[in-house]
Amino acid sequence: MNNAGLTVRALTVERSGFPIIRSLDLDVPLGRVTSLLGANGAGKTTLMEALAGLIPVSAGSVELDGTRIEKLGRARRVGAGLALVEQGRTVFGDLTVLENLTLGKDRSAWGRALAVFPELDQRKHVHARFLSGGEQQMVVLARAILADPQVLLIDEMSLGLAPVIIQRLMPLVRTLADAGMGVLLVEQFATQALAVSDHAVVLTRGEVAFRGAAQDLLDDSDRLRLAYLGESQTQNGTAA
Ligand SMILES: Nc1ncnc2c1ncn2[C@@H]1O[C@H](COP(=O)(O)OP(=O)(O)OP(=O)(O)O)[C@@H](O)[C@H]1O
Numbered sequence: 001m002n003n004a005g006l007t008v009r010a011l012t013v014e015r016s017g018f019p020i021i022r023s024l025d026l027d028v029p030l031g032r033v034t035s036l037l038g039a040n041g042a043g044k045t046t047l048m049e050a051l052a053g054l055i056p057v058s059a060g061s062v063e064l065d066g067t068r069i070e071k072l073g074r075a076r077r078v079g080a081g082l083a084l085v086e087q088g089r090t091v092f093g094d095l096t097v098l099e100n101l102t103l104g105k106d107r108s109a110w111g112r113a114l115a116v117f118p119e120l121d122q123r124k125h126v127h128a129r130f131l132s133g134g135e136q137q138m139v140v141l142a143r144a145i146l147a148d149p150q151v152l153l154i155d156e157m158s159l160g161l162a163p164v165i166i167q168r169l170m171p172l173v174r175t176l177a178d179a180g181m182g183v184l185l186v187e188q189f190a191t192q193a194l195a196v197s198d199h200a201v202v203l204t205r206g207e208v209a210f211r212g213a214a215q216d217l218l219d220d221s222d223r224l225r226l227a228y229l230g231e232s233q234t235q236n237g238t239a240a
Contacts, residue, residue: 005182011060038203093129134165
């Protein structure tokens, strides 16, 4: 029995018949933030979508709290304790903040959302389409947190947001992990992501090119640059 959060083994995911994720092993332990880095096209979003059940896996296993989930649909994975904050904000623009966060939920949801984002209280009757990008992202994050996941997958939540908002959101990710959640974080602002992360995994063309302590990657500017540029970690440094 494995209670270590999300355990991914030998996962292969194809798009249009071409393997994008190739025999990948990954652990997302509870109580830890794991940053997933890699150049554009490395396969980060493909991996997140496959873990969340938006696209099928071709081979391998995904276990959550010791239970195989790779064949479950998205809703059942949420029910099992796995939530995804998708790339690109998706609030219901015609609904108020309050409605966005309480639709289909019990009345305690609003209080729980406010505990995480108290600043939403003064915006609760505002239609979500009138919120700033940062406020919309808070609503999206709050919705995911209300599902009470064991493991939360966050794909590029800072896309298009001002640095000041990112500075507000990143420590929150740490707080969620400190409260026991496992977090897998894909983030273009790698140094800010690594600063709140325990572990780091770098993907290159669908395979793990580095895994280790987030601090080790922060301290190794050459390796960090390679993670951005998508060059392979071969001994002669040949570009991928
Ligand atoms: N629907 C699709 N059909 C076919 N190929 C796709 C599809 N979506 C993505 N790909 C390809 O899969 C590869 C990985 O893309 P993916 O979006 O997962 O990478 P990423 O690491 O998230 O990149 P980015 O940082 O740009 O979002 C790319 O080569 C991309 O062109």
